[in-house]
Amino acid sequence: MTEKTWRKRTLGGKPLRPETLMMGYGYDPALSEGSLKPPLFSTSTFVFKSAEDGKNFFAALQGRRPLGPNEEPGLVYSRFNNPNLEVLEDRLAIWDHAESALAFASGMAAISTVLWAYLRPGDVVLQSQPIYGGAETLIDKILSEFGIRQVGFFVEDGVEAMREAAEQAKNLGRVGMIYIETPANPTNGLVDIAAARALSEELATSDGRRPPVVVDNTMLGPVFSSPLDHGGDIVVTSLTKYVGGHSDLIAGGASGSKAMMLPVRRMRSTLGAMLDPHTAWLLMRSLETLKLRMEASARGALRVAEFLRDHPKIDNVWFLDFLPKDHPDRPVHERQNQSAGSTFSFEVAGGEKEAFALLDRLQVIKLAVSLGGTETLASHPAAMTHSGMPAPELKKLGITPALIRISIGVEDPDDLILDLKQALEGV
Numbered sequence: 001m002t003e004k005t006w007r008k009r010t011l012g013g014k015p016l017r018p019e020t021l022m023m024g025y026g027y028d029p030a031l032s033e034g035s036l037k038p039p040l041f042s043t044s045t046f047v048f049k050s051a052e053d054g055k056n057f058f059a060a061l062q063g064r065r066p067l068g069p070n071e072e073p074g075l076v077y078s079r080f081n082n083p084n085l086e087v088l089e090d091r092l093a094i095w096d097h098a099e100s101a102l103a104f105a106s107g108m109a110a111i112s113t114v115l116w117a118y119l120r121p122g123d124v125v126l127q128s129q130p131i132y133g134g135a136e137t138l139i140d141k142i143l144s145e146f147g148i149r150q151v152g153f154f155v156e157d158g159v160e161a162m163r164e165a166a167e168q169a170k171n172l173g174r175v176g177m178i179y180i181e182t183p184a185n186p187t188n189g190l191v192d193i194a195a196a197r198a199l200s201e202e203l204a205t206s207d208g209r210r211p212p213v214v215v216d217n218t219m220l221g222p223v224f225s226s227p228l229d230h231g232g233d234i235v236v237t238s239l240t241k242y243v244g245g246h247s248d249l250i251a252g253g254a255s256g257s258k259a260m261m262l263p264v265r266r267m268r269s270t271l272g273a274m275l276d277p278h279t280a281w282l283l284m285r286s287l288e289t290l291k292l293r294m295e296a297s298a299r300g301a302l303r304v305a306e307f308l309r310d311h312p313k314i315d316n317v318w319f320l321d322f323l324p325k326d327h328p329d330r331p332v333h334e335r336q337n338q339s340a341g342s343t344f345s346f347e348v349a350g351g352e353k354e355a356f357a358l359l360d361r362l363q364v365i366k367l368a369v370s371l372g373g374t375e376t377l378a379s380h381p382a383a384m385t386h387s388g389m390p391a392p393e394l395k396k397l398g399i400t401p402a403l404i405r406i407s408i409g410v411e412d413p414d415d416l417i418l419d420l421k422q423a424l425e426g427v
């Protein structure tokens with residue numbers, strides 16, 4: 001294998017697909033004794049060949065020496081870079097359709113670092129609601145102590161609500177960021193990314209500063225949604241979910257243009273929020289099967305959603321492909337998403353008692369929070385993940401006591417249906 005091959009993204013002028021590139025892109029076996037797979041570089045630091053090299057590597061890292069198009073900054077210290085991290089990041093960038101990707105110790109580490117990199121005291125964050133609880137706490141409870149304010153809009157209320165919230169935000173200060181999560185957890189409400197981008201252009205200040213559009217793409221992951229293609233500036237993902245895919249690691253990613261990612265990279269190096277080499281190595285295995293797993297889960301999810309939709313003890317199924325033709329989210333779903341994915345919610349006829357009865361009777365499906373793993377997980381948002389939210393907000397978002405969230409894994413969907421069927425008999 002030559003250097004050309006491991007850097008090549010096309011063959012005969014045709015682009016190679018991400019699932020093909022996951023087997024080798026970014027890794028040169030010749031640099032590691034011919035090892036087919038990247039070894040684990042479990043080291044904190046790297047030996048320089050010369051003092052001059054050390055000087056040059058630091059100059060590149062700190063931005064004093066511009067890099068050539070194919071030049072790497074050189075390995076210095078594993079808080080800044082590491083071969084496992086670099087190969088993983090090259091591959092994550094492919095999935096995210098990005099110039100540059102960075103890997104973090106968790107989804108929250110990715111989100112926090114992006115926010116710390118871009119927001120300053122006096123700024124206002126324009127934010128969709130609901131977003132993941134950890135991100136909500138960070139913006140609402142922690143950033144507010146640093147003079148950064150938040151103005152939210154409910155995803156269910158559409159683009160008009162986003163625009164009205166922007167007016168309110170402008171009156172409070174400079175809009176420093178538009179932060180959105182789409183589809184929103186747990187009811188799969190959608191935010192129109194292109195509309196958020198158009199708004200961000202309108203909010204640009206006279207000095208040319210435009211609030212970046214940051215999109216949390218955890219729920220569909222990079223196989224089924226590419227927020228950067230629709231106007232997002234930075235996409236953040238909890239790699240703990242679909243990308244890791246086996247419920248056995250915690251990691252996060254952020255991707256965007258090289259220019260957008262530079263302040264994030266510097267902030268990550270300072271905070272020390274990077275991913276460790278071993279988890280990066282595990283994630284490279286995950287990436288090889290990402291598309292296979294996501295497609296299998298989505299096929300299974302459709303079967304399970306159809307079963308639930310037709311069951312007399314189930315009232316509503318919030319599955320994206322079931323959106324009525326005249327629903328305002330329908331065109332957004334068709335434009336923005338390649339699939340309904342495999343995490344969705346449904347309401348059991350009754351309330352909390354009936355929902356708990358169903359959850360407690362499940363035998364194959366596990367009762368646990370989180371999503372995107374090979375195994376199917378079910379949970380009760382109102383009593384668990386969203387229990388910190390005030391009751392009126394829960395009601396507004398449709399997070400009722402009867403609501404159950406389910407993340408379909410790669411089991412045989414007939415077995416999952418069998419399990420739900422027997423559990424529903426006892427409700």
Ligand SMILES: Cc1ncc(COP(=O)(O)O)c(C=O)c1O
Pocket residue numbers: 106107108109132134181185216218219237238239240241250251252370
């Ligand atoms: C949509 C979303 N974003 C971000 C996160 C945070 O990710 P992590 O748990 O990897 O920090 C989660 C975790 O559940 C999530 O569901």
